[in-house]
Amino acid sequence: MNYRSTRSADGKYTSAQVIKQGLAADGGLFVPTSLPTLDETAVAALSKMNYADRAAYVLGLFLTDYSEDELSEMAKKAYSRRNFGCNPAPLSRLENDYVLELWHGPTSAFKDMALQIMPMLLSKSLEKTGEKRDALILVATSGDTGKAALEGYKNVPRVSIQVFYPESGVSNIQKRQMQTQEGRNVGVCAIRGNFDDAQSGVKAIFADKDVADALDAKGKFLSSANSINFGRLAPQIVYYISAYCDLIKNKQIAYGERVNVCVPTGNFGNILAAYIAKRMGLPLGRLICASNSNNVLTDFFDTGVYDRNRPFHATVSPSMDILISSNLERLLWFAAGEEETKRCMNELASSGRYAVSPAVKAELDMDFVAFWCDENETKAEIRRIYGEFNYLSDTHTAVALNAARKYKENTGDDAKIIIASTASPYKFAPAVCSALGIDYDGDEFAAIDALSGRTGVPVPENLASLLGKAPRFTDVIERGDMKERVLAF
DSSP, X not given: OOEEETTEEEXXXXXXXXXXXXXXXXXXXXXXXXXOOOOHHHHHHHHTSOHHHHHHHHHHXXXXXXXXXXXXXXXXXXXXXXXXXXXXXXXXXXXXXXXXXXXXXXXXXXXXXXXXXXXXXXXXXXXXXXXXXXXXXXXXXXXXXXXXXXXXXXXXXXXXXXXXXXXXXXXXXXXXXXXXXXXXXXXXXXXXXXXXXXXXXXXXXXTOHHHHHHHHHTTEEEEEOXXXXXXXXXXXXXXXXXXXXXXHHTTSSOTTOOEEEEEEOSSSHHHHHHHXXXXXXXXXXXXXXXXXXXXXXXXXXXXXXXXXXXXXXXXXXXXXXXXXXXXXXXXXXXXXOHHHHHHHHHHHHHHSEEEOOHHHHHXXXXXXXXXXXXXXXXXXXXXXXXXXXXXXXXXXXXXXXXXXXXHHHHHOOOOOEEEEEOBOGGGGHHHHHHHHTOOOSSSHHHHHHHHHHHHOOOOOHHHHGGGGXXXXXXXXXXXXXXXXXXXXX
């Protein structure tokens, strides 16, 4: 399978080249020139496999210059019992819907599902492409990607990683996770600003020829672990296919039954993976895009106008506090093609907004619908779900649960919904405590203890152990100093 940029048809890239490079030279994102198909026979076979084998099969459809044995070995290591327990992506039933729990990995966030295997894919790509330089992974994070990438890439040979996060745009638990990261090849730094500032700074560094030349002189080159890298996106496609297979395996659906998918969405990578799975032939229905008060995506799907020129809200679901959804560029390419994509991205860069044509809007309406909720609604959803089902949800999953409910109320569609659950509730314990009326005396760790004591839900070990770890990385810099930090790494 070959790949190309969303902004240019020039060149045909292999999957190893795409994973190594991360971002196209013209600023676009890499996309497959065509999508593989997934028919009933394939889904039936996948339904009989474990998660690691499903991952190896699906990744093999996209990463065709990796051998079957290579992908199988990587998947078994990534999705081992040690990393994820007995089931990396279990489904919890809530009446007619199913919560797809994607947070049973080493950092208690869905990013682990991709970032436990992506470092192995990158390391192998250096060998496959004959690359003599070492890779420097550059990451902007709204909370979860940073820790998951740090954990995945720590001590990986020929790879180092620098993470930037907004000083006040992550939870204290997320901050502590990053600040205490172990590994000889890792760096972490906060910036003054929000996630969009961090992401824009990282993109500017990627586009800076002087940076590239300086790193080249040191025997290094830049790559990415964000979902702008297709090597991060591809493993996310797996868990939607796996969830559908599990519903078949457990006799909750028969093949061909359309299942809707609802995803709490910020940078648009997670829901884009569901869209790709659908385009491959997986029988998915509507893709429900769930946003918090930073509802730029809801407005886009409602009106066809993307406008980031609006107030930024710091919310209790900080991983979704994003106004520039990078992966939306890939959706535009799939729906509208290269020229429309370039026009929209140029207008976004110059004015902060763009409008798609009526034809493109109609195309998007066939797959997507969007809803959003504010802080009060998010907390009310946590209370409702816990009261009705004794199910403890984090703040991001609650946004999706709220959107799924609104979708059913607005449409009358009673099809089953797979709701992506993206983080352990203990990563956002103060907000969850507030939602449930649980008092605690102290910091976020006191909130974790209070929440666990009230609900009896076990605390993931990786979070419980944070209290005794001393921070390693406490620097806070201006966005304009990010380049200097990268060059000094």
